[in-house]
Amino acid sequence: MIITATHINYYHICHRKLWLFSRGIQMEHTSEVVEEAKLIHESSYPQRASKYTELDLGVAKIDFYDEKNKVVHEIKKSRKMETAHQWQVKYYLLLLRRAGVPEATAILEYPTLKKTMEVFLSDDDVHYLEEVEHEIEQITRQEKVPEKINKSFCKKCSYYDLCWVE
Ligand code: SF4
Secondary structure, three states: OOOOHHHHHHHOOOHHHHHHHHOOOOOHHHOHHHHHHHHHHHHOOOOHHHHOEEEEOOOOEEEEEEOOOOEEEEEOOOOOOHHHHHHHHHHHHHHHHHOOOOOOEEEEEEOOOOEEEEEOOOHHHHHHHHHHHHHHHHHHHOOOOOOOOOOHHHHHOOOHHHHHOO
């Protein structure tokens, strides 16, 4: 199975979301939240596309990579899913390490909050992510969809209608 940074992100949010996504059930286009996030992404730093490189790692595409300083820049809308954001970005760093760039670091950027956060990859993080990769394979192989989690953020999830609307 090919594991992407999106799998890593969803693993840290909801295993049901991870399972649905891994089965090719995608509803992102119906989500206003996703549209809003895309807009922030496109409008926050209009000059950034010329400043940074788009890096295709095969299983992940990094939109803004500072090649000179080896820094991944990742824009997010809010800090509510910060743990998932951090592990997604750490996974980029792991992929870069596997591609022969072990010294890369990252910056999570929240333009609407005017906040940034530096992210690093430790050896412990690498071990943890390897375990997560293994668990993701197990979860996505299950025949039955994992249970709903009923969290406040379900309302903003792109699978909300699928999970909660009769
Ligand atoms: S709506 Fe809630 S339970 Fe359903 S996939 Fe999303 S986060 Fe998981």
